Amino acid sequence: MNKADIVDVLEDIAVLLELKGENPFKIRAYSGGARVLETMEDDLGEVIAEGRLGSIKGVGSALVDKIETLYATGELEYYTKLRASIAPGLIEMLDIPGLGGKKVKKLHDALGVESIDALKAACEAGEVSALKGFGKKSEEKILTGIANRAAYAKRHLWWDARTVAEPILAGLRDLPQVEQAEAAGSLRRLKETVGDLDFIVASSEPQPVMDWFVGQDSVQEVTAHGETKSSVRFESGLQADLRVVPMAQFAFALHHFTGSKEHNVAMRQRALSRGYSLSEWGLKPSSNSGSGELEVEPSTGSAQESGELEVSSEQELFEFLGLQAIPPELREGMGEVERYEQGGDSVPSLLELSQVRGVFHNHTTASDGRGTIEEMAEAAEALGFDYLGLADHSKASYQANGLDDARVLKQLEQIRAYNESGESGLHVFAGIECDILPDGSLDLEDSTLAALDYAVMSVHSSFSQSEDEMTARVIRAIEHPGTVMLGHPTGRILLRRESYKIDLQKVIDAAIANKVIIEINANPKRLDMDWRLWRRAAEKGLMCAINPDAHKTEGLAHYAAGVNIARKGGIPAEQILNCRDCAGVAQWFAERR
Known part of the structure; x- marks a missing residue:
């Protein structure tokens, strides 16, 4: 375990000790030791090898043993047992802005709350505002934090979602049955947060692809396992959907499942204005080009039989509709279709x-x-x-x-x-x-x-x-x-x-x-x-x-x-x-x- 990770463990121990109501001096020993270690400029491995850790001010003998154990093994039995000794709900309460170890302990001791749901109920009953050191504003702030936590629970940072998505995409592309594979959705649009992952695959043999997808070691739950669509959930709560389509439909599916709802509406309207209906299934002459929204059923025949146009890439799709290719990250329905029709100075040159x-x-x-x-x-x-x-x-x-x-x-x-x-x-x-x-x-x-x-x-x-x-x-x-x-x-x-x-x-x-x-x-x-x-x-x-x-x-x-x-x-x-x-x-x- 490296120095930064050890600092995190020491800081976590300090907070957990606060939750247990331990001696303030003991708590400060861990938080202070974390700070000393964090600001130490010497290489930690060299300091340990030379036996100098105990001579550093702020690092007592008990900390020396724990730091050396973490550095050598990456594990610490004391930390594991300490964390296990505290109700998980109390640890979850630390995620609410403004609640540290001391405040969570006070709420637990005074009101007996051991979960976020119980804390919410106590706030709604006015019990928290009655506690010394809290008050009405604190109570409202806690309720806001709980509400935000619930709203945010369904989303994940783009950076974290990308870390999950990249090996999945690489694995799909390595399968012999896969002709083409891409991530879609808000991940491909580079949104700050991602609701779930979407993968689009072109293949004429979907079953082996589906079996691989649901059988990944990192999958915690398989929520759907169909012939052309499967869904799984990972330990973090992040869900991933896989859709397998024929190669002839790949560009349309990728475009549809990448763009925001607003972007897709704008693109369908543009297609209709030119006499075509556009969907995730394809592009074909429309029988009611002036009617606005159009429900399109998936095609069962060949492109020639159904009258659908063949498009081999998203770029060809944009070009057919008289547009320069709109980069995925701009497909948000914020005027990009009009800008990319005009071209010239209206089209931004995106940073690399x-x-x-x-x-x-x-x-x-x-x-x-x-x-x-x-x-x-x-x-x-x-x-x-x-x-x-x-x-x-x-x-x-x-x-x-x-x-x-x-x-x-x-x-x-x-x-x-x-x-x-x-x-x-x-x-x-x-x-x-x-x-x-x-x-x-x-x-x-x-x-x-x-x-x-x-x-x-x-x-x-x-x-x-x-x-x-x-x-x-x-x-x-x-x-x-x-x-x-x-x-x-x-x-x-x-x-x-x-x-x-x-x-x-x-x-x-x-x-x-x-x-x-x-x-x-x-x-x-x-x-x-x-x-x-x-x-x-x-x-x-x-x-x-x-x-x-x-x-x-x-x-x-x-x-x-x-x-x-x-x-x-x-x-x-x-x-x-x-x-x-x-x-x-x-x-x-x-x-x-």
Whole structure:
């Protein structure tokens, strides 16, 4: 088990001990040990091999044994038994925003609740608001969190869904009976979250394909096993559907099961206006071309017998209907059919992964990251980047070990020394993620911000402000001369927390007026600012930066999820800072001074 995973286990132990009401000193020993381990710059394997772990301040003898056991075996009996000793419902309650170990224990002790359903009932009865330390607002917040959890339970992050889908798609393509296979649905459209997985296969021998699909080791439940359609469910709750069609129908089925309902309606209407009916089964002359919606039964004969037109690819389908091929990620029913009919400047040139030269807004062990400057730079270079921006938290984010002015300047010196060492061809830009305080002022001195290459300003507190207050707060920060980028502008956490109230149109206009970049926070849990806002914002001149907000080396790869959002938003490369070379980025920063 690596260091980051061990930190997660220690932090989890601390929360579980809170649930059991253990001694606060014992709890702090685990949470403090996790923090020490997280910020330790030496290689953990070397420290253990040299017997130095016990000499590190904050790591007591009990922790030494547990850390070494986890590192060597990946398992810890103490942790397993501790987790098993707590009612699963109490652990599930920790998923509700605002409920930590102490509050869950208090709810359990005072009201006897051991499940989310019981907690909901207690809130609805007004029992929670009557408890000291909670109140009516807390009760309402818990109910909102429970409602959101239920609504989100049916959806999954795109990043997680892709991880499940890729081996399935590879396995389907390896089957000798499969002529062609693709993933469809919201996964193919690169939506932030995915309801279920859809796979479309072309084959004249569907039975062996179906048998393979339902027989995968990862399948927890087979919910349907038919001749041409099967459905399975995985342990995560994610469902996957497989449809097998003849090769002649593959392009139509793939198009139909990829597009949103609105996109498919627009495409059917376009086909009808040209005298054809379009469905998942095919394209054929229509007998009622002016009637709008048309129910189409699956064809049983050949294309020639039924009068259907032969189309071998989605591109041919679009061309037949007088359109340039619409990329899957744009098939959302938001005017793409009209744009791709007009062609020319109305068709966006979508960003490619290879155009991203580096990323900004990433964290190190100086705050709450798990990689040193050197480790983060090495990982960025391995991804083929030319540069990397590091922006640790500022001091107001005390829970993230945020940096005060002196520590910021010290890290700046370390980054400059790294660049001057010639250790790598990659250049590291020195930045900061500076908190926007509740009144819109910034968390660091102007002189500190001026010394850095750039600063990302973000809201991390007082999320309950009114829309007017939050909007004014963020705009005040944007108008500060030290602000280069605005970080995660709505504060949303996908499938967990809604955005705070803010007038983003006013924020976008202020950013353009002050030459401030708004980021796409590429963390798969955020993907903020939302793609639905980007097309119009980019047309108005807003600049973008794709920032993975990486807290460990593996997190840098999340920039790919940010590219998805840039593609869905149709942001041109010339308005994405990451597409500039190192000199171009340095020039942009210099011109902002």
